[in-house]
Amino acid sequence: MKRTPFYEIHRQLGAKIVPFGGFEMPVQYSSIIEEHKAVRSGVGVFDVSHMGEFTVKGKNALAFLQRVTVNDVAKLIPGQAQYSAMCYDNAGIVDDLLVYKIANNHFMVVVNASNIDKDFQWMKGHLMPDVELRDDSDSIALLAIQGPKSQSTLQKLTPVNLSSLQYYHFTQGSVGGVEMIISRTGYTGELGFEIYFPVAHAEKIWKAVFEAGKEFGIAPVGLGARDTLRLEMGFCLYGNDIDQTTNTLEAGLGWITKINKGDFIGKPVLEKAKAEGLGRKLVGIVIEEKAFPRHGYTIQSNGTSIGSVTSGTFSPSLEKGIALGYVTAASASVGYPLQIDVRGKAVPGKVAALPFLKK
Amino acid sequence: MNFPEKLKYTKDHEWIRVEGDVGYIGITEYAQGELGDIVFVELPAIGKKVEFSQAFGTVEAVKAVSDLYSPVSGEVLEVNKKIQDSPELVNKDPYEQGWMIKVKIEKASELDSLMNVDAYKKLVAK
Numbered sequence: 404m405k406r407t408p409f410y411e412i413h414r415q416l417g418a419k420i421v422p423f424g425g426f427e428m429p430v431q432y433s434s435i436i437e438e439h440k441a442v443r444s445g446v447g448v449f450d451v452s453h454m455g456e457f458t459v460k461g462k463n464a465l466a467f468l469q470r471v472t473v474n475d476v477a478k479l480i481p482g483q484a485q486y487s488a489m490c491y492d493n494a495g496i497v498d499d500l501l502v503y504k505i506a507n508n509h510f511m512v513v514v515n516a517s518n519i520d521k522d523f524q525w526m527k528g529h530l531m532p533d534v535e536l537r538d539d540s541d542s543i544a545l546l547a548i549q550g551p552k553s554q555s556t557l558q559k560l561t562p563v564n565l566s567s568l569q570y571y572h573f574t575q576g577s578v579g580g581v582e583m584i585i586s587r588t589g590y591t592g593e594l595g596f597e598i599y600f601p602v603a604h605a606e607k608i609w610k611a612v613f614e615a616g617k618e619f620g621i622a623p624v625g626l627g628a629r630d631t632l633r634l635e636m637g638f639c640l641y642g643n644d645i646d647q648t649t650n651t652l653e654a655g656l657g658w659i660t661k662i663n664k665g666d667f668i669g670k671p672v673l674e675k676a677k678a679e680g681l682g683r684k685l686v687g688i689v690i691e692e693k694a695f696p697r698h699g700y701t702i703q704s705n706g707t708s709i710g711s712v713t714s715g716t717f718s719p720s721l722e723k724g725i726a727l728g729y730v731t732a733a734s735a736s737v738g739y740p741l742q743i744d745v746r747g748k749a750v751p752g753k754v755a756a757l758p759f760l761k762k
Numbered sequence: 763m764n765f766p767e768k769l770k771y772t773k774d775h776e777w778i779r780v781e782g783d784v785g786y787i788g789i790t791e792y793a794q795g796e797l798g799d800i801v802f803v804e805l806p807a808i809g810k811k812v813e814f815s816q817a818f819g820t821v822e823a824v825k826a827v828s829d830l831y832s833p834v835s836g837e838v839l840e841v842n843k844k845i846q847d848s849p850e851l852v853n854k855d856p857y858e859q860g861w862m863i864k865v866k867i868e869k870a871s872e873l874d875s876l877m878n879v880d881a882y883k884k885l886v887a888k
Contacts, residue, residue: 434853435824436799627798627825693802695822717801717824746820746827 407452408544408605416623423626424516426453431625438628439719442591446550446616447624448609455519455540456599457512457526462533464508471529471668472502473651475661479504484571484588487659488651489525490669494676495647496654498522499639501588503573511539511584511599515641529668544605548612549595549632552619557596559615561585565596579604579611590629592636592758631716634725637687637757643698644685644713644727652676653729654685655757683710684735687759690724690752694745701744702728709734712743718759724752725759763791763886766857770833770873771882772815777857778833780873785834788861789821789852792886797823800849805841805863812836812865814872819862821852834872836865 405426413420418429429450431438441447459468468476474487481504489497498518503511514522523538530536548557554565563576563585573586581604589595600608613621630640639645639654651660652673662674690696696715701708715726726743734741737756742749769777775793779786794800802822812818812832819830841863845851852860867873877885 431798434799631824693804695802695827697827717822719824 405453407450408602409450409452409609412606412609413450413623418623418625421626424453425519426516428453429623429625431627432623435625435627435631436719438622438624439631441620441622442550442593442624442628442632443720444551445620445622446548446552446556447622447628448612448616449547449549449624449629450545451547451597452544452602452605453516454545455514455516455522455538456543456545457514457523458535458537458539459510459512459526460535460537461508463531464510464534467529467531467534468502468510468512469665469667470531471526472500473656473661473667473669473673474502474659475664476502476504476510477664481506482572482574484573484586485659486571488645488656489522490651490667490673491647492668492672494650494669494672496641496645496649496651497525497647499641499645499656503584503586517642542602543599544602544608545597545599546608546612547589547591547595547597548616549589549591549624550593552616552621553593553595556612556616556619556621557585557598560611579608581608590638591632592638592760592762593632630714631719634714634716634727635718635720635758635760637727637759639685639727640714649685649729650676653681653683681732683729684732685713685727685729686735687755687757688712688726688728688741688743688752689721689755689759690726690743690750692750694743694748694750695724696726696728696743696745696750696752700726702730703742703744703749704734704740706749709741720760725755726752730754763795764857765790765792765879765883767879769857770876770878771885772831772833772876773885774831775886776831776833778873778876779857779861780867783867783870784839785836785865785867786861787833787863787865788856789830790882790886791856793828794853794856794860797821797826797828799824800852803845803849803852803862805846806838808838808841810838812838812863814869830862832865833876834865834867834869836868838863839866840864
């Protein structure tokens with residue numbers, strides 16, 4: 404089991420540690436609900452150093468990323484990031500990821516912790532001439548600073564004008580005296596930043612960020628609240644909502660699937676699926692009773708199974724049960740009434756527009 | 763962690779406080795800590811029979827759901843209405859305000875198979 408450079412800090416803070424994606428990670432420090440609310444109303448900090456970072460460089464770097472990812476990498480300008488995915492030939496998803504364009508012929512690809520080795524092997528297996536692919540995961544620390552007070556917190560530590568940094572853009576600059584990538588991205592739906600820096604500075608940067616955020620009640624946030632925050636926004640989690648058995652279109656990721664950009668792995672199958680119509684779709688579901696949907700629960704319509712829940716939780720903001728799950732295409736329209744089998748009881752719910760939490 | 767001496771404990775982390783032929787049942791401090799924020803407790807109706815070591819309800823935390831197992835057989839005399847509106851009481855005060863059901867004990871002999879505080883402390887220390 405691996406540890407991030409913040410492991411000792413998590414222990415000192417009394418975090419509950421669980422295995423996740425091959426790492427010993429903090430799942431909660433105080434309470435999932437309190438940590439969730441800290442991010443929605445103030446500022447919270449997540450150690451997401453378990454994520455993987457690959458460098459892709461060289462004359463054919465763009466062509467290579469166009470081939471292995473579904474989004475249109477040619478649209479990126481230096482300083483811009485893009486949400487994307489890699490597919491197998493059968494259009495099943497290898498991973499969802501972020502592509503950062505550092506410069507022409509130079510990119511950083513950020514992948515899920517549990518998929519680092521798999522993704523690297525997959526990319527290596529499709530490598531083109533004149534492309535350098537390197538796994539930098541072990542040398543990069545990553546903190547996500549999220550919430551309405553995230554900018555006020557981080558601004559104290561950097562000369563970079565953060566208010567000019569647009570969503571899904573990034574810059575290189577100094578934070579607390581350390582040169583790093585400052586990215587206006589996140590997995591919470593709030594104003595937020597993700598900062599990438601050398602692991603050697605982990606403790607120093609953690610302390611600086613918490614000192615800067617003190618006046619806003621800054622809180623460390625674990626994987627538990629990371630999950631409830633992303634689920635309120637309807638963001639997919641690899642391994643739950645998407646995996647090698649789902650394609651990007653049925654997962655509601657048609658917006659990142661650029662069929663017309665040219666050839667890429669999985670395109671023929673996606674093209675065909677699009678033309679023929681999808682058999683099932685990932686939808687948001689809200690529960691109307693005091694019952695909470697969980698991963699694997701069956702979704703029914705009039706007593707017939709129409710799919711299953713891929714992620715489910717109590718929503719701390721809405722104070723009700725919310726879920727993502729695949730249902731037959733005929734049942735996927737907003738407002739469609741359905742039931743979730745909660746341990747033998749058919750609990751009524753309906754298809755809801757995403758995000759669950761309207762900002 | 764606090765485990766009161768006067769209680770009897772199950773291996774599934776419920777406690778029972780015996781008062782004559784009546785028992786109050788809840789979950790331990792260890793159990794609430796493992797579950798995290800409790801957001802709903804589903805309890806049986808008054809008058810219903812609960813069975814020794816059988817599920818009598820469920821507790822829903824943000825990230826997990828867990829069955830509640832009865833330390834004793836008997837009839838439900840009362841349920842704690844307060845925790846239906848404020849389930850967080852189970853986290854804050856699992857032995858007093860966070861109790862769950864009050865039962866009329868049918869088979870007092872079943873209590874002998876439960877753990878005393880020392881045995882329970884050993885269980886959670888593992």
